Amino acid sequence: MKKIIPYYLISIFLTIIEVQTVISAKPDYVVTGFPVKFILDELTHNIADVSVLVPPGASPHTFAPNPSDIKKMEKAKALFYVSEELDGWAVKIQAKNVIRLMDYLPAEYKMNFAESYRHGNESHESGSDIIDPHFWTDPLAVKTLVGKLTEILIRLDKANENNYRNNAKVFIARLELLNLQIQARTVQIRGKSIFLFHPSFRYFIKRYGLNYGGAIEIDPGVEPSVRHTGDLISKIKKSGVKAIFTEPQLNPGPAKVIAESLGISLAQLDPNGGVAGRNNYFDLLFYNMNVLIHSLK
Numbered sequence: 483m484k485k486i487i488p489y490y491l492i493s494i495f496l497t498i499i500e501v502q503t504v505i506s507a508k509p510d511y512v513v514t515g516f517p518v519k520f521i522l523d524e525l526t527h528n529i530a531d532v533s534v535l536v537p538p539g540a541s542p543h544t545f546a547p548n549p550s551d552i553k554k555m556e557k558a559k560a561l562f563y564v565s566e567e568l569d570g571w572a573v574k575i576q577a578k579n580v581i582r583l584m585d586y587l588p589a590e591y592k593m594n595f596a597e598s599y600r601h602g603n604e605s606h607e608s609g610s611d612i613i614d615p616h617f618w619t620d621p622l623a624v625k626t627l628v629g630k631l632t633e634i635l636i637r638l639d640k641a642n643e644n645n646y647r648n649n650a651k652v653f654i655a656r657l658e659l660l661n662l663q664i665q666a667r668t669v670q671i672r673g674k675s676i677f678l679f680h681p682s683f684r685y686f687i688k689r690y691g692l693n694y695g696g697a698i699e700i701d702p703g704v705e706p707s708v709r710h711t712g713d714l715i716s717k718i719k720k721s722g723v724k725a726i727f728t729e730p731q732l733n734p735g736p737a738k739v740i741a742e743s744l745g746i747s748l749a750q751l752d753p754n755g756g757v758a759g760r761n762n763y764f765d766l767l768f769y770n771m772n773v774l775i776h777s778l779k
C-alpha cells in the first residue's frame with residue numbers, strides 16, 4: 483500500500499522550516515578585539531553573533547589579519563574597531579558597514595598621549611595629536627558610547643530594536659554601579675604610582691584619581707631604549723612602589739629586567755581579556771582593579 487503524506491502535514495513541516503530560518507538569521511558582527519566584543523555582547527546578548535579576530539593572548543597593536551580574517555570582515559554585516567592607534571589594520575578592509583568606536587567618544591572623554599609615542603614610522607615627541615585608544619578602561623567613557631551604538635545596531639537590525647534598547651538600559655545601569663564600586667575600592671591605592679607595561683590603563687588611572695608613573699614600552703611590541711629604561715628605573719625607585727606590571731599580550735622581558743634590578747615584584751594587568759575570569763566587560767575591569775589593589779596597597 484502506497485503511503486500518502488497528507489497535504490496539511492507538509493504545510494506544517496514547511497512552516498517549521500520557515501520559522502527556524504527566521505530565528506537563525508542572526509546578524510553577524512565582526513569585532514577586532516575582546517574589549518569591543520565585551521561592549522557589543524552587553525548590547526546584543528543572544529540576538530547577534532559577535533566574532534572576535536584578535537585571539538586571547540595576542541595584542542591588537544601587533545596583530546595582522548590573515549586572508550580568512552579579511553574574508554570574514556568583508557562578509558560580515560558590520561565591522562567594529564577602535565581607532566588607528568589600536569587596530570588600524572581594520573581600516574583597509576572593504577566591509578559592508580564599518581564602525582570606528584573612537585568617532586563616537588565625546589571629545590571631553592578623549593585622552594591625548596602626554597608622552598612621546600611612536601606611531602608607525604613617525605615619531606611624535608609631544609604626542610599631543612594622538613588619541614590614546616584604551617578608552618574602555620573607564621566605565622563612564624564606555625557609558626557615553628552606549629546610546630550611539632544602540633542607534634547603529636537598530637539601523638543594522640531593526641527587528642531587534644526593543645531588545646537593543648532594553649539591553650542598553652541594563653548596561654548603562656550596570657556601568658554606573660561598576661564605576662561606584664571601583665571608586666570606593668581604589669581609595670586604598672590613591673597616591674601610589676602605577677608603572678604600566680604599555681600605556682593601556684591611563685583612562686582608568688585618570689577616572690579614579692590614581693597616579694600614572696609611566697610606561698615601560700611606550701610603543702607596544704617595540705623594546706624600549708636604554709635611555710628610556712634608565713629614566714624609568716630612577717622614577718620607579720623614587721616612587722617607592724612595590725610592583726610594576728606586565729601584560730599577557732606583550733613580551734614581559736623588559737619589565738623583568740627592571741623588577742629584578744630594583745628587587746620589586748611583577749604583577750599582570752590585562753587590558754584585553756578573553757580568557758577565563760576575564761571574559762566579559764565587568765570581570766575584566768574587576769580583575770584589573772584587584773591586581774592594582776593587591777600589588778600596590
Ligand SMILES: [Zn+2]
Nearest residue numbers: 543680682702
Ligand atoms: Zn594598547
